[in-house]
Amino acid sequence: MKKMTIGEIIEATNAQVIAVDGLDEVLNKTISHITQNSKEVTKDSLFFAVQGERVDGHQFIEECFEKGIAACLSSKVIAPKKGSVLLLVPDVKKALLKLAAHYRNKFNIPFIGITGSVGKTTTKDMVASVLGQKYDVLWTQGNYNNDIGVPLTLFRLEDHHEIAVIEMGMNHFGEIHALAEVVRPQLGLISNVGVAHIEYLGSREGILKAKCEMFDFMPKDGIAVLNGDNDMLSTLEGKLPQKLRWFGIENKKDIYADHLELMGMEKTKCTIHTPGGSFDAMIPMPGEHMVLNALSAVTVGLEMGLSFAEIKEGIENFVPTKNR
Known part of the structure; x- marks a missing residue:
């Protein structure tokens, strides 16, 4: 630091x-x-x-x-x-x-916030893998995503870093609000809204509301990256002040994948479509959920100015966090 x-x-x-x-x-x-x-x-x-x-x-x-x-x-x-x-x-x-908020203000670089009910750590790692093809990236290690882990992550920032990918977790209302006030991301990604911590938040609508606290401290010209296949996130269409970018398999609004093919037990092949063209990718893990993680990373990569070649390289060389 x-x-x-x-x-x-x-x-x-x-x-x-x-x-x-x-x-x-x-x-x-x-x-x-x-x-x-x-x-x-x-x-x-x-x-x-x-x-x-x-x-x-x-x-x-x-x-x-x-x-x-x-x-x-x-x-x-x-x-x-x-x-x-x-x-x-x-x-x-x-x-x-x-x-941590004071220290974060020393850096004039893009900050990316990531949250979701499940899979946010893998999503964060894949986003970092993609962005790492072009930028010197600081990203959350493991699941350091709470009111101690997020500050410790920010204190690892150095002058050489060009972009920061920060995972934010929660199980009660107000927790992401407090973290987002510190991180102040320019781009916020929600991987999904499920039922994790529903005992504290009352309903999936409550979980959605808690996740959306991240947008409270994003600029109006910021970017919200959302999973269009998730029934709760799809209700946010037209409700956020930020620019929305959608990814999905069923939802084909912005970034989507088709021709999914399981390659043994280790990889998934697919074709990824974007407004600027399409490309094939070999995701080094099996399952549709990994395709969605890859699509979220593609969406972030495009917004951060990466080429198709750089994004493909970042996806295909992705190494997941141990035990995930």
Whole structure:
């Protein structure tokens, strides 16, 4: 990550400073690493203490001070050692989101947000594979898609990155809203709306509403990429301020596939059609759901200016996340 001063972090999080050293010395100290893992800390780290259901991160703050860490973000008062700083906030997770939003604003590159009931991690990986044929891409690793994982992903951004692909997950109303406020994507992709977390959201209509929170922080001239084969997403026609781009197998509005052919148990062959022409692709995994993932990546790739050759290369060389 790019270096940030303690003073910059204090301003972004509205933290109260508790330090042994003089204030001027504290404010000018720099951070180049942010973590919730006390085993990873160095003298240039910021450790953030999250109180989970089983483990309270605050119990590791003294250990971090003993290691000479630069600063700890905490909601509990724990006296720092000389050379270290405690940044006291009411809510560590909310402060982390504020800091991530501040850090994201340092980068004038396209941000792509991805969500969906199932398959969003595979979709995100395939989108990154396609965009990687032209751009230096930062993308969410694994399923780091919550209020801790998204900030940690953003803190991995460096000056050399040209585009960011950020996965956003949720199981309650308001969660994607909070993440989208930090990421502020120019392009938002919803892979599908199913029944995952329906016990918290009440209905598939509730799930759709929660997923659409991503569009609250997208610009009016942004792009919404939607699965036209999904019965819930198809109801969004004409209801979003952003430009809509549809993909599907049954839905043949914008980007679609036909002539699907299973090639053994490892690949799926198909023809992909776009407003600018068609091409054949060999998707390195079986099943219609993988064709839909590929179509979403094609749609994003075209919007980001990739050629058919680059998109085909990205699809056919796709390597899925382990165990997915």
